[in-house]
Amino acid sequence: MRLQYPTNIKIIQLPCSGRVDILHMLKSFEDGADGVYVAGCMEGDCHFLTGNFKARRKVNYLKGVLAALGIEPERVEMFNMSSAEGPRFAQVAREFTAKIKELGPSPVKKAKAA
């Protein structure tokens, strides 16, 4: 199956979404990412039982951090999808990219350019 998804998305592979760390996501923003999302397995389908729930909690925590920094919390999201759902992966990628485009460049990057 060949599916199109936006080329500006940089994929960072992890063994489980539960491995995602606040620092991974924060570093992405520091380095100028306009948005970050975590693609985890469907709830209830984690091979390590609760990895995807932990990932969601970290994403929610980070939303609070972004808000405190004056950055739109919507720039970070968590999505659940099964590894058998290629089309959904591509669809989420397109939708998230569209949403971030709507928000515009990250305020971190804008300041750097100014």
Next chain:
Amino acid sequence: MIVGDSKPLEEILEMIQGKEKVLVLGCRGCVTVCNVGGEKEVGILATMLRIARKKAGLAPTVDERTIERQCDPEYIEELAEVAEGYDAIISIACGVGPQFMSERYPKVPVYPGINTTFIGGALEHGVWSERCQSCGNCLVHNFGGLCPIARCSKSIMNGPCGGSANKKCEISPDVDCIWHLIVEKMAGMGRLKELERVWPVKNWITSRDGGPRKRVREDLKQ
């Protein structure tokens, strides 16, 4: 261990307003174990501060460092060459850290990045609970190993009080009545009779009420 909570980011940002070169300083002791002030948290806080600075169009000089302990002068000394090159140091150790740092490096303003909350232990990953108030005269063996000083809201020695209901303390349904647990525990051990002992008012001189405490071990002193 000594347990603490991160200060709100807004509060830290306000502390370092106008300070150009900032160091976030962690400690590998208690605060590493309770996930609030170790190398990892130094990385997180420093990154947040750099993001805030970049966003404001400021030079993002926020360095990271973690030392073995901030409650021992020998480790504080490791910063001798660099400390005074900073405009602000944020210590995320317990309250001892910012004090030892500012005593040794009086020219640099040192800010506490965490709120030191209590002496306690981990109930599970991410959950800590208070266990000791360092009263200076430990008596827990008389109460089935459960401390009524630190864990009873009123620190009463002859409990429970009239507010104990359904195993919970009257201050909140989320707080166990430690006296309920003491009675249960002692009963289970067949030691209920021991609780008939009436405790006189505790001598708080050994606690903070006797003023700041200092401990000298002649056998160890150089």
